[in-house]
Amino acid sequence: MPQTYDIAVFHGDGIGPEIMRPTLDILNALAAASGGYRLRFTDAPAGAAHYARTGDALPETALALARGADAILLSAMGLPDIRYPDGTEISPQIALRKALTLFAGVRPVTVRAGQRTPLNLPPDREIDFVLIRESTEGLFHTQGRGEVSDTEARETLLITRDISEQLFRFAFDMARSRKEDGRGPGRVTCVDKANVFRAFAFFRGIFDEEAARHPDLTADHAYVDATALWMVTRPWDFDVLVTENMFGDILSDLGAGLMGGLGLAPSADIGADHAVFQPCHGSAPDIAGQGVANPFAMILSAAMMLDWLGTRHGNEALNADARRLRRAVETVVRDSAALTRDLGGTASTQQAAAAVGAALEAV
Numbered sequence: 001m002p003q004t005y006d007i008a009v010f011h012g013d014g015i016g017p018e019i020m021r022p023t024l025d026i027l028n029a030l031a032a033a034s035g036g037y038r039l040r041f042t043d044a045p046a047g048a049a050h051y052a053r054t055g056d057a058l059p060e061t062a063l064a065l066a067r068g069a070d071a072i073l074l075s076a077m078g079l080p081d082i083r084y085p086d087g088t089e090i091s092p093q094i095a096l097r098k099a100l101t102l103f104a105g106v107r108p109v110t111v112r113a114g115q116r117t118p119l120n121l122p123p124d125r126e127i128d129f130v131l132i133r134e135s136t137e138g139l140f141h142t143q144g145r146g147e148v149s150d151t152e153a154r155e156t157l158l159i160t161r162d163i164s165e166q167l168f169r170f171a172f173d174m175a176r177s178r179k180e181d182g183r184g185p186g187r188v189t190c191v192d193k194a195n196v197f198r199a200f201a202f203f204r205g206i207f208d209e210e211a212a213r214h215p216d217l218t219a220d221h222a223y224v225d226a227t228a229l230w231m232v233t234r235p236w237d238f239d240v241l242v243t244e245n246m247f248g249d250i251l252s253d254l255g256a257g258l259m260g261g262l263g264l265a266p267s268a269d270i271g272a273d274h275a276v277f278q279p280c281h282g283s284a285p286d287i288a289g290q291g292v293a294n295p296f297a298m299i300l301s302a303a304m305m306l307d308w309l310g311t312r313h314g315n316e317a318l319n320a321d322a323r324r325l326r327r328a329v330e331t332v333v334r335d336s337a338a339l340t341r342d343l344g345g346t347a348s349t350q351q352a353a354a355a356v357g358a359a360l361e362a363v
């Protein structure tokens, strides 16, 4: 009897349900064909529309479901017109990150041959690196609690040894597994501003301690400003980048830009015990309900979930399907088989997802 994995599903707001539905269909089809695992999806109601109906953006029941699940799949949450009384946006995904201590924000940046990119990539070059953004502290530490007076404003950047150690261990483990998969040379780059801030010298010092535990891998450092430049001039040189929360926030959007937009940018927020998989983009209310949203970032996030589950539970069938799913999306993008409007095509969400389903037969 194959192992069943419980997945908490946040359908979310705006285009969220439109991209989640076909993604679940693909996952169900994969699991049925594999026979090596089963997935049991349970809906977790939350988000801005849920708040408008109930006054609660992330109900205790949804949080409990997320805590009890093997993995969490989330589309997008928040709507510009529905806000808390103090005017701030509703973003339960950030609350989830904090509640479940999801310290590692994983943002893969890949540009394969044939994929549209604003860069003028040499024909023999592809981009394949991972940016890991610390997601629970850094300059987001005082988020919503900054001190503001008429004359000055203050926010606090927090770097802790505990979270930094876990973050760097995670980064080196990822570099090793990418090396084993033939996806990178096994190099981790610590992105910081250690030349200016003592907090980043502390961050870098902890990185160096962790690096010493991995003599089989390469470790180096880069300043964040130089990294932004290199992401544009020689992005193929990177393998695993690890950085502070705010730096990672900014660089991950730059990474999405390299990939031709948000529609192809998946992500994962991973902690010691839990993980949330969701596209980098938001709920895109401007196109919600039209059936034209790009489902690829959601589908690629689901592939990351399969990979994470497979590695965590030692179930190679999951890892194999993660690879197939990634390759299927890459095939559709490379062949421009069924691209949605944001990628220059005319396909609907359903047509784009169906093309991935069809490509899965061939990979």
Ligand code: ATP
Residues within 6 Å of the ligand: 015, 077, 078, 262, 263, 280, 281, 282, 283, 284, 285, 286, 287, 292, 293, 294, 295, 297, 340, 342
């Ligand atoms: P948030 O702050 O919640 O992350 P955002 O302000 O960055 O959201 P998004 O909701 O990500 O905004 O949308 C930004 C733009 O990208 C919009 O024009 C939206 O239509 C477009 N967009 C985002 N996701 C998709 C998608 N999956 N398919 C097509 N277009 C998308």
